[in-house]
Amino acid sequence: MGRGIGNAERERRRRRILAAVCDVPPGKVASYGQIAELAGLPRGARQVGRAPSDLPRGTDVPWHRILTASGRLAFPEGSAAWRRQRRRLDAEGVLLVDGRVDLAACRWQPDLDELLWKPSAAWD
DNA sequence: CTGATGACTATAG
């Protein structure tokens, strides 16, 4: 056994990441690191960025609510992907000021109830 | 196996 994780485990982690992303409500945002923590992957911020890019076409996951820890979009400012994400955020009332979101105002923070209930339901 | 890469983060100067 020694090698890294198997396909089953990788898939479980991906599902937890996507579940955490789906928990972020409209009008709120979360950082990659925050999603990783919620998914049970304390140092998995980079993996959070990978999961959405692996999604099959047409899947409905609110990946646009995920930002870097500084409140910026992870794409180069002005790029097509950046504009697409910005437009989705804008539609929910999350505005960029000077290229970044006011995390103090828009950051999503799950309730204690949610932390106690959601995981068991979402992780299985 | 090794090294490079990336939708990351934190700290230091």
Next chain:
DNA sequence: CCTATAGCCATCA
């Protein structure tokens, strides 16, 4: 604000 450095970890050539 910037750059540099280090840590992170799955994935790929």
